[in-house]
Amino acid sequence: MDLLRSLPIGLYLEQPITWLHRLDPRVKLGWLVSFLLAPILASAMWKLSLVGLLVIVSILAGIPWRALKQQMGWLLLVGGAIFLVGIFSPDSINVTHQLRSPPDTGLEIVQPYQYVLFKIDAGGLHFKITKKSLDNAIYASSLIFTLVYSTTVYLLTTSPEEITTGLESLMSPLRRYKVPVTEIALTLTLALRFIPLVLEEIQNLVRSIYTRSIDWQKLGIKNSAKVWLTVSEKLLENLLNRAEQIAIAMQVRGFTTPNTHKVEWHQLKLGKADFFAMVFLFIFWAARFIVGRQFV
Structure with missing residues:
Protein backbone atom coordinates (compact mmCIF):
# COMPACT_ATOMS: atom_id res chain seq x y z
CA MET A 1 0.00 0.00 0.00
CA ASP A 2 1.60 3.26 -1.11
CA LEU A 3 -0.71 6.25 -0.82
CA LEU A 4 1.90 8.62 -2.19
CA ARG A 5 1.86 6.77 -5.53
CA SER A 6 -1.69 5.46 -5.71
CA LEU A 7 -3.49 8.74 -4.98
CA PRO A 8 -2.60 11.64 -7.32
CA ILE A 9 -4.07 14.17 -4.86
CA GLY A 10 -2.05 17.34 -4.71
CA LEU A 11 0.83 15.70 -6.56
CA TYR A 12 2.70 17.36 -9.41
CA LEU A 13 3.83 15.35 -12.41
CA GLU A 14 7.38 16.52 -13.01
CA GLN A 15 8.11 14.24 -15.97
CA PRO A 16 7.28 14.25 -18.80
CA ILE A 17 6.89 17.97 -19.46
CA THR A 18 3.79 18.36 -21.63
CA TRP A 19 2.35 21.41 -23.36
CA LEU A 20 -0.10 21.69 -20.49
CA HIS A 21 2.84 22.19 -18.13
CA ARG A 22 4.05 25.13 -20.22
CA LEU A 23 0.76 27.03 -20.15
CA ASP A 24 0.46 29.98 -17.81
CA PRO A 25 -1.19 28.94 -14.51
CA ARG A 26 -3.70 31.80 -14.80
CA VAL A 27 -4.88 30.50 -18.18
CA LYS A 28 -5.16 26.96 -16.85
CA LEU A 29 -7.08 28.25 -13.85
CA GLY A 30 -9.50 29.98 -16.20
CA TRP A 31 -10.05 26.70 -18.06
CA LEU A 32 -10.52 24.84 -14.77
CA VAL A 33 -13.16 27.28 -13.56
CA SER A 34 -14.84 27.07 -16.97
CA PHE A 35 -15.08 23.28 -16.75
CA LEU A 36 -16.60 23.60 -13.29
CA LEU A 37 -19.16 26.25 -14.26
CA ALA A 38 -20.06 25.19 -17.80
CA PRO A 39 -22.27 22.21 -16.79
CA ILE A 40 -24.65 24.49 -14.86
CA LEU A 41 -27.99 24.77 -16.69
CA ALA A 42 -26.47 23.05 -19.74
CA SER A 43 -27.97 20.42 -22.01
CA ALA A 44 -27.23 16.72 -21.61
CA MET A 45 -25.20 16.62 -24.83
CA TRP A 46 -23.06 19.51 -23.63
CA LYS A 47 -22.33 17.74 -20.34
CA LEU A 48 -21.27 14.60 -22.17
CA SER A 49 -19.18 16.71 -24.55
CA LEU A 50 -17.27 18.14 -21.57
CA VAL A 51 -16.38 14.62 -20.46
CA GLY A 52 -15.15 13.76 -23.94
CA LEU A 53 -13.22 17.03 -24.24
CA LEU A 54 -11.40 16.40 -20.95
CA VAL A 55 -10.38 12.90 -22.04
CA ILE A 56 -9.21 14.17 -25.45
CA VAL A 57 -7.15 16.99 -23.86
CA SER A 58 -5.42 14.58 -21.48
CA ILE A 59 -4.63 12.20 -24.36
CA LEU A 60 -3.31 14.98 -26.61
CA ALA A 61 -1.22 16.34 -23.75
CA GLY A 62 0.49 12.98 -23.39
CA ILE A 63 -0.20 12.57 -19.67
CA PRO A 64 1.01 9.06 -18.73
CA TRP A 65 -1.70 6.57 -17.93
CA ARG A 66 0.17 5.56 -14.77
CA ALA A 67 -0.61 8.99 -13.34
CA LEU A 68 -4.35 8.64 -13.93
CA LYS A 69 -5.23 4.94 -13.79
CA GLN A 70 -5.48 4.67 -10.00
CA GLN A 71 -7.97 7.49 -9.71
CA MET A 72 -9.74 6.77 -13.00
CA GLY A 73 -10.75 3.32 -11.77
CA TRP A 74 -12.77 4.46 -8.78
CA LEU A 75 -13.93 7.59 -10.61
CA LEU A 76 -15.52 5.53 -13.38
CA LEU A 77 -16.97 3.16 -10.78
CA VAL A 78 -18.55 6.00 -8.78
CA GLY A 79 -19.77 7.76 -11.92
CA GLY A 80 -21.34 4.58 -13.27
CA ALA A 81 -23.03 3.83 -9.96
CA ILE A 82 -24.45 7.35 -9.76
CA PHE A 83 -25.70 7.04 -13.34
CA LEU A 84 -27.50 3.74 -12.64
CA VAL A 85 -29.04 5.05 -9.43
CA GLY A 86 -30.15 8.27 -11.08
CA ILE A 87 -31.59 6.71 -14.21
CA PHE A 88 -33.92 4.40 -12.24
CA SER A 89 -34.82 6.98 -9.60
CA PRO A 90 -38.19 8.76 -9.69
CA ASP A 91 -38.17 11.84 -11.86
CA SER A 92 -39.53 13.94 -8.99
CA ILE A 93 -36.17 14.13 -7.17
CA ASN A 94 -35.95 17.79 -8.13
CA VAL A 95 -39.54 18.94 -7.84
CA THR A 96 -40.06 21.10 -10.91
CA HIS A 97 -42.93 21.45 -13.33
CA GLN A 98 -42.50 19.05 -16.23
CA LEU A 99 -44.88 18.92 -19.17
CA ARG A 100 -46.09 15.44 -20.06
CA SER A 101 -47.06 16.59 -23.54
CA PRO A 102 -46.06 19.45 -25.83
CA PRO A 103 -47.92 22.73 -25.43
CA ASP A 104 -50.87 23.30 -27.71
CA THR A 105 -49.52 25.70 -30.34
CA GLY A 106 -52.03 24.92 -33.06
CA LEU A 107 -49.34 23.40 -35.26
CA GLU A 108 -49.36 19.85 -36.50
CA ILE A 109 -47.13 17.53 -34.44
CA VAL A 110 -45.00 15.47 -36.78
CA GLN A 111 -43.33 13.35 -34.07
CA PRO A 112 -45.28 12.31 -30.93
CA TYR A 113 -43.93 13.38 -27.57
CA GLN A 114 -42.50 10.43 -25.62
CA TYR A 115 -41.79 11.15 -21.95
CA VAL A 116 -41.37 7.54 -20.74
CA LEU A 117 -38.38 6.05 -22.57
CA PHE A 118 -38.32 2.58 -21.00
CA LYS A 119 -40.64 0.75 -18.63
CA ILE A 120 -40.72 -2.66 -16.92
CA ASP A 121 -43.83 -3.64 -15.01
CA ALA A 122 -43.90 -7.41 -14.71
CA GLY A 123 -43.04 -10.06 -12.16
CA GLY A 124 -42.96 -7.64 -9.26
CA LEU A 125 -40.43 -5.38 -11.01
CA HIS A 126 -41.35 -1.76 -11.49
CA PHE A 127 -38.71 0.23 -13.34
CA LYS A 128 -39.28 3.29 -15.45
CA ILE A 129 -36.80 5.51 -17.28
CA THR A 130 -38.07 8.93 -18.22
CA LYS A 131 -36.48 11.88 -19.96
CA LYS A 132 -36.20 13.67 -16.64
CA SER A 133 -34.51 10.75 -14.85
CA LEU A 134 -32.11 10.29 -17.77
CA ASP A 135 -31.20 13.97 -17.66
CA ASN A 136 -30.68 13.79 -13.88
CA ALA A 137 -28.44 10.72 -14.24
CA ILE A 138 -26.32 12.33 -16.96
CA TYR A 139 -26.05 15.55 -14.97
CA ALA A 140 -24.93 13.88 -11.71
CA SER A 141 -22.47 11.39 -13.21
CA SER A 142 -20.90 13.83 -15.69
CA LEU A 143 -20.63 16.52 -13.01
CA ILE A 144 -18.73 14.20 -10.67
CA PHE A 145 -16.41 13.11 -13.48
CA THR A 146 -15.80 16.67 -14.72
CA LEU A 147 -15.19 18.02 -11.22
CA VAL A 148 -12.68 15.38 -10.14
CA TYR A 149 -10.96 14.74 -13.49
CA SER A 150 -10.43 18.40 -14.42
CA THR A 151 -9.01 19.16 -10.96
CA THR A 152 -6.71 16.13 -11.17
CA VAL A 153 -5.34 17.16 -14.57
CA TYR A 154 -4.82 20.71 -13.31
CA LEU A 155 -2.88 19.58 -10.23
CA LEU A 156 -0.82 17.09 -12.23
CA THR A 157 0.33 19.72 -14.73
CA THR A 158 0.68 22.74 -12.41
CA SER A 159 3.11 22.94 -9.51
CA PRO A 160 1.95 24.39 -6.18
CA GLU A 161 4.23 27.40 -6.67
CA GLU A 162 2.64 28.14 -10.05
CA ILE A 163 -0.85 27.83 -8.59
CA THR A 164 -0.18 30.25 -5.75
CA THR A 165 1.66 32.71 -7.99
CA GLY A 166 -1.20 32.74 -10.46
CA LEU A 167 -3.78 33.23 -7.71
CA GLU A 168 -1.70 36.01 -6.16
CA SER A 169 -1.51 37.76 -9.53
CA LEU A 170 -5.26 37.45 -10.10
CA MET A 171 -6.05 38.67 -6.57
CA SER A 172 -3.58 41.57 -6.65
CA PRO A 173 -6.35 44.21 -7.20
CA LEU A 174 -7.73 43.24 -3.78
CA ARG A 175 -4.67 44.81 -2.14
CA ARG A 176 -6.40 48.17 -2.57
CA TYR A 177 -8.97 46.99 -0.02
CA LYS A 178 -6.22 45.81 2.38
CA VAL A 179 -6.81 42.11 1.69
CA PRO A 180 -3.71 40.07 2.72
CA VAL A 181 -3.17 38.58 -0.73
CA HIS A 266 7.37 31.53 -10.25
CA GLN A 267 7.86 34.02 -13.07
CA LEU A 268 4.57 34.60 -14.90
CA LYS A 269 4.82 35.19 -18.62
CA LEU A 270 2.20 34.80 -21.32
CA GLY A 271 3.32 33.08 -24.52
CA LYS A 272 1.80 32.27 -27.88
CA ALA A 273 0.29 29.04 -26.57
CA ASP A 274 -1.41 31.00 -23.77
CA PHE A 275 -3.03 33.40 -26.24
CA PHE A 276 -4.27 30.47 -28.33
CA ALA A 277 -5.68 28.89 -25.16
CA MET A 278 -7.50 32.13 -24.29
CA VAL A 279 -8.95 32.32 -27.81
CA PHE A 280 -10.22 28.74 -27.51
CA LEU A 281 -11.63 29.60 -24.09
CA PHE A 282 -13.66 32.41 -25.67
CA ILE A 283 -14.88 29.99 -28.38
CA PHE A 284 -15.70 27.48 -25.64
CA TRP A 285 -17.99 29.89 -23.80
CA ALA A 286 -19.56 31.12 -27.04
CA ALA A 287 -20.44 27.51 -27.90
CA ARG A 288 -21.74 27.01 -24.36
CA PHE A 289 -24.28 29.84 -24.66
CA ILE A 290 -25.22 29.11 -28.27
CA VAL A 291 -25.19 25.31 -28.48
CA GLY A 292 -25.06 24.07 -24.92
CA ARG A 293 -28.14 25.83 -23.56
CA GLN A 294 -30.70 23.70 -21.81
CA PHE A 295 -34.05 23.98 -23.51
CA VAL A 296 -36.97 23.52 -21.16
Missing part, protein backbone atom coordinates in the same frame (compact mmCIF):
# COMPACT_ATOMS: atom_id res chain seq x y z
CA THR A 182 0.44 37.52 -0.12
CA GLU A 183 -0.42 35.82 3.17
CA ILE A 184 -3.26 33.92 1.48
CA ALA A 185 -0.93 32.78 -1.32
CA LEU A 186 1.70 31.65 1.19
CA THR A 187 -0.89 29.75 3.23
CA LEU A 188 -2.16 28.01 0.10
CA THR A 189 1.39 27.04 -0.90
CA LEU A 190 2.10 25.52 2.50
CA ALA A 191 -1.26 23.70 2.43
CA LEU A 192 -0.54 22.14 -0.96
CA ARG A 193 2.94 21.13 0.16
CA PHE A 194 1.47 19.65 3.34
CA ILE A 195 -0.82 17.19 1.51
CA PRO A 196 1.97 14.63 0.77
CA LEU A 197 3.01 14.82 4.43
CA VAL A 198 -0.53 13.97 5.51
CA LEU A 199 -0.61 10.98 3.13
CA GLU A 200 2.77 9.84 4.41
CA GLU A 201 1.64 9.95 8.05
CA ILE A 202 -1.55 8.03 7.24
CA GLN A 203 0.45 5.47 5.31
CA ASN A 204 2.91 4.95 8.17
CA LEU A 205 0.15 4.51 10.76
CA VAL A 206 -1.80 2.06 8.60
CA ARG A 207 1.35 0.02 8.00
CA SER A 208 2.09 -0.02 11.71
CA ILE A 209 -1.37 -1.52 12.35
CA TYR A 210 -0.97 -4.15 9.62
CA THR A 211 2.43 -5.27 10.98
CA ARG A 212 0.87 -6.00 14.39
CA SER A 213 -1.59 -8.50 12.85
CA ILE A 214 -4.52 -7.41 14.99
CA ASP A 215 -7.44 -9.85 15.14
CA TRP A 216 -10.33 -7.47 14.60
CA GLN A 217 -13.00 -10.15 15.11
CA LYS A 218 -11.82 -10.86 18.64
CA LEU A 219 -11.62 -7.17 19.48
CA GLY A 220 -15.20 -6.48 18.53
CA ILE A 221 -16.75 -3.24 17.33
CA LYS A 222 -16.19 -1.29 20.56
CA ASN A 223 -12.51 -2.16 20.99
CA SER A 224 -11.85 -1.71 17.25
CA ALA A 225 -13.32 1.78 17.44
CA LYS A 226 -11.01 2.52 20.40
CA VAL A 227 -8.00 1.40 18.36
CA TRP A 228 -8.90 3.62 15.40
CA LEU A 229 -9.63 6.53 17.76
CA THR A 230 -6.14 6.13 19.22
CA VAL A 231 -4.68 6.03 15.71
CA SER A 232 -6.58 9.20 14.77
CA GLU A 233 -5.24 10.99 17.86
CA LYS A 234 -1.71 9.88 16.95
CA LEU A 235 -2.21 11.10 13.39
CA LEU A 236 -3.36 14.52 14.58
CA GLU A 237 -0.42 14.72 16.99
CA ASN A 238 2.08 13.83 14.26
CA LEU A 239 0.60 16.39 11.85
CA LEU A 240 0.77 19.13 14.49
CA ASN A 241 4.40 18.23 15.14
CA ARG A 242 5.14 18.43 11.39
CA ALA A 243 3.46 21.85 11.20
CA GLU A 244 5.47 23.06 14.19
CA GLN A 245 8.71 21.85 12.57
CA ILE A 246 7.87 23.76 9.37
CA ALA A 247 7.16 26.92 11.38
CA ILE A 248 10.45 26.61 13.28
CA ALA A 249 12.37 26.05 10.03
CA MET A 250 10.85 29.21 8.53
CA GLN A 251 11.72 31.25 11.63
CA VAL A 252 15.31 29.96 11.67
CA ARG A 253 15.73 31.09 8.06
CA GLY A 254 14.70 34.61 9.01
CA PHE A 255 11.17 34.53 7.65
CA THR A 256 9.05 37.13 9.44
CA THR A 257 6.21 38.23 7.17
CA PRO A 258 5.54 37.64 3.45
CA ASN A 259 5.79 41.37 2.72
CA THR A 260 9.30 41.75 4.22
CA HIS A 261 10.55 38.33 3.16
CA LYS A 262 8.87 37.88 -0.19
CA VAL A 263 9.63 34.69 -2.10
CA GLU A 264 9.44 34.71 -5.89
CA TRP A 265 7.73 31.40 -6.48
